[in-house]
Amino acid sequence: MEDEYFMKLAMKEAEKAEAEGEVPIGAVIVKDDKVIASGYNQREQSQRASSHAEFIAIERANEYEGSWRLEDCTLYVTLEPCPMCAGAILQSRIPRVVYGAADPKAGCAGSLYQLLEDNRFNHVSEVAPGVLGDACGDMLSHFFRSLRSKKKKKPAVDN
Numbered sequence: 258m259e260d261e262y263f264m265k266l267a268m269k270e271a272e273k274a275e276a277e278g279e280v281p282i283g284a285v286i287v288k289d290d291k292v293i294a295s296g297y298n299q300r301e302q303s304q305r306a307s308s309h310a311e312f313i314a315i316e317r318a319n320e321y322e323g324s325w326r327l328e329d330c331t332l333y334v335t336l337e338p339c340p341m342c343a344g345a346i347l348q349s350r351i352p353r354v355v356y357g358a359a360d361p362k363a364g365c366a367g368s369l370y371q372l373l374e375d376n377r378f379n380h381v382s383e384v385a386p387g388v389l390g391d392a393c394g395d396m397l398s399h400f401f402r403s404l405r406s407k408k409k410k411k412p413a414v415d416n
Contacts, residue, residue, distance in 0.1 A: 260355050263287055263333045264389045267357070270297040270310060271335045271396055277302060281396050284310040284334040286318040286327065286351075293330070294318035310334060311342040315349050326350045335393040337364035337386070343372040347380050355385040357393025 263285055270283025274297035282298040296313030300306065311334050318327050331353040338346060338356065343365040346354060354373055356366060365372040366384045373382040 259290075260333070260385060260388045263292070263331070264335070264355065264357055264393070266292060266295070267310075267333045267335050268389070268393065268396065270295050271393070274298040274310070275396070275400055281400050282310045282334070282336045284314040284332060286314050286330050286332050288318075288322075288327075288330045293321045307341065309339065309342050310336075311338055312345055315345050315351075319349065328352060331355060333388075336360050336397065337366045337368055338373070339363040340365045340370070340372065343370075346373060346382055347378055350380050351382055353383045353385070355388050357388055357390045358397060359386065359390065359394075 266285045267283040270285065271281040274283060275281035279298045279301050284296050285292050286294040294314045294317035296310045296317060298310050299308040299313065311332060314332065318330060319325050327349045330351050332346060332351050333355045335357040337358065337360040338354065354366060359368050361368050363369065367386055373384050375381065
């Protein structure tokens with residue numbers, strides 16, 4: 258139940274992204290049952306490839322903790338982390354990652370690759386997949402369905 262509570266907070270972050278026209282992905286970082294950082298996808302508005310929800314939340318947690326090490330934290334994210342975010346998770350030493358929807362095209366916590374639990378690295382993260390996965394997936398599906406619908410309605414430009 259605790260995982261669902263914090264995933265719902267990550268989903269609220271995803272809603273912020275969607276309200277700004279961004280892909281609705283949100284993340285929160287929790288330490289001692291308290292949210293210490295959050296973030297949501299901001300790639301379009303920032304035009305930076307690193308502006309993923311997890312990456313932003315990790316940077317904010319680093320600032321909050323005054324350290325690059327987040328060894329006593331759990332990351333909750335609405336979509337399975339990509340390779341870049343999985344790398345940042347490992348580098349920041351986050352011991353546990355909880356995600357909602359699987360990402361069959363870019364997921365590196367089990368879908369395409371298993372970077373987070375690969376013991377060849379000097380750090381591994383326990384992964385808890387699929388927490389509120391249907392709701393997280395529905396949020397993404399709705400966003401992309403709406404985006405495709407808007408593109409279809411756009412009038413053709415005559416040259």
